Amino acid sequence: MNESSLRExxxxxxxxxxxxxxxxxxAESVRRVPADHRSRMMAARCLSELGERExxxxxxxxxxxxxxxxxxxxxxxxxxKLGLELAPQERRLRDTLVRLHARASRSAAGRASVxxxxxxxxxYDGKVETDLMGMVGEELSDRAIEVLAAPDPGGSANPGDxxxxxxxxxxxxxxxxxxxxxxxxxxxxxxxxxxxxxDSPDRLYVLVAGKAxxxxxxxxxxxxxxxxxxxxIFGELSLLTGAPSTATVTAVVDLEVFEVxxxxxxxxxxxxxSVPQVLAQFAHKRMERNLIATSPLFQxxxxxxxxxxxxxxxxxxxxxxxxxxxxxxxxxxxxxxLAGELxxxxxxxxxxxxxxxxxxxxxxxxxxxxLTGLRAxxxxxxxxxxxxxFLARAAFHELVKKYPHIQKYLExxxxxxxxxxxxxxxxxxxxxxxxxxxxxxxxxxxx
Numbered sequence: 001m002n003e004s005s006l007r008e009x010x011x012x013x014x015x016x017x018x019x020x021x022x023x024x025x026x027a028e029s030v031r032r033v034p035a036d037h038r039s040r041m042m043a044a045r046c047l048s049e050l051g052e053r054e055x056x057x058x059x060x061x062x063x064x065x066x067x068x069x070x071x072x073x074x075x076x077x078x079x080x081k082l083g084l085e086l087a088p089q090e091r092r093l094r095d096t097l098v099r100l101h102a103r104a105s106r107s108a109a110g111r112a113s114v115x116x117x118x119x120x121x122x123x124y125d126g127k128v129e130t131d132l133m134g135m136v137g138e139e140l141s142d143r144a145i146e147v148l149a150a151p152d153p154g155g156s157a158n159p160g161d162x163x164x165x166x167x168x169x170x171x172x173x174x175x176x177x178x179x180x181x182x183x184x185x186x187x188x189x190x191x192x193x194x195x196x197x198x199d200s201p202d203r204l205y206v207l208v209a210g211k212a213x214x215x216x217x218x219x220x221x222x223x224x225x226x227x228x229x230x231x232x233i234f235g236e237l238s239l240l241t242g243a244p245s246t247a248t249v250t251a252v253v254d255l256e257v258f259e260v261x262x263x264x265x266x267x268x269x270x271x272x273x274s275v276p277q278v279l280a281q282f283a284h285k286r287m288e289r290n291l292i293a294t295s296p297l298f299q300x301x302x303x304x305x306x307x308x309x310x311x312x313x314x315x316x317x318x319x320x321x322x323x324x325x326x327x328x329x330x331x332x333x334x335x336x337x338l339a340g341e342l343x344x345x346x347x348x349x350x351x352x353x354x355x356x357x358x359x360x361x362x363x364x365x366x367x368x369x370x371l372t373g374l375r376a377x378x379x380x381x382x383x384x385x386x387x388x389x390f391l392a393r394a395a396f397h398e399l400v401k402k403y404p405h406i407q408k409y410l411e412x413x414x415x416x417x418x419x420x421x422x423x424x425x426x427x428x429x430x431x432x433x434x435x436x437x438x439x440x441x442x443x444x445x446x447x
Contacts, residue, residue: 126150
């Protein structure tokens with residue numbers, strides 16, 4: 001039986017709550033392949049279920065060290081997290097988190113390189129020659145810990161080939177450790193929806209292992225936008241802006257995710273006030289990358305120039321109800337939606353207000369007034385907390401001089417919107433008298 005088959009058998013036994021048999025299978029898998037840290041983590045869970053909490057913590061620590069050695073930083077963090085749930089003050093696990101953070105911070109902007117120290121010597125060498133699957137009771141527990149707590153003899157891997165440590169590496173060390181101990185860790189089954197379109201989640205997710213599909217509803221069809229792998233973060237824009245999710249994320253295979261709720265961030269922020277700012281900066285960068293990749297405004301430009309163009313804009317957080325454009329007044333500049341929604345509405349001469357549409361991620365507002373020099377033709381208001389990039393009037397005119405294709409795109413957009421406004425305000429057609437007579441005629445002659 002190979003490593004994969006052993007692990008599958010162990011999973012089946014674990015789900016049947018046959019913890020001792022599952023422990024024997026997972027330990028045997030590690031005995032054969034010491035780099036099988038997935039089986040190590042499952043064996044640690046079995047030990048915990050069997051009441052061997054101290055040994056479970058030791059195995060989680062060995063697992064975290066092996067994963068860190070191979071630069072699987074997110075998975076190493078997961079092993080530390082699970083161990084700390086059993087022993088919140090365990091020094092070994094906290095020391096591993098310190099070195100993990102140092103390893104991740106090497107590539108974080110503005111941070112000094114901190115070489116991690118060597119891991120401490122272990123009491124176990126893993127040299128067990130006997131197949132563990134025939135053992136039970138104390139004999140199994142004793143032999144299993146020798147295998148499971150032994151170090152992974154494998155060498156260091158290329159960190160560029162591994163999922164990164166997103167967001168966490170930007171936190172200060174103490175805030176990082178505090179957040180790791182508070183946040184959740186979940187297993188999600190294949191085909192399960194993790195986050196649904198139009199939901200307003202109060203959490204963000206970090207995908208540790210597995211693969212997820214991102215879809216968006218277009219009419220009757222759920223259109224695939226892409227796939228997420230290890231190291232991906234999703235949900236942070238909704239968490240930050242309060243805007244509903246713009247897509248559905250579904251597990252393609254079984255997933256392992258960190259779940260960071262708003263309450264976790266609020267609790268950490270009490271002791272570490274910099275955390276909300278780090279999250280805001282991270283989300284801001286993510287919105288910029290999304291915008292550069294998807295907004296029609298940037299599509300005609302070479303990718304190398306898009307980031308520089310976006311730097312001309314200022315970031316603005318708009319509270320619900322804030323008016324960015326007021327009908328009858330000059331536009332202060334161009335607004336580009338990063339996340340959230342702007343509602344476009346116009347006073348109807350017949351009375352009341354006509355809702356003309358909703359602007360979402362990647363769409364712009366204010367271009368008609370800027371291009372024509374006339375006053376705004378409609379009012380634009382934030383429907384909910386919205387993040388926008390803003391380009392002042394003078395900077396806008398400099399921009400369109402340098403990039404004529406942007407002016408052409410905005411002119412075409414302006415023409416379409418003016419046409420839509422005209423159609424929205426056109427009075428309903430009234431049947432003339434002859435048409436009314438023709439409609440009523442059959443009934444008039446009936447008895």
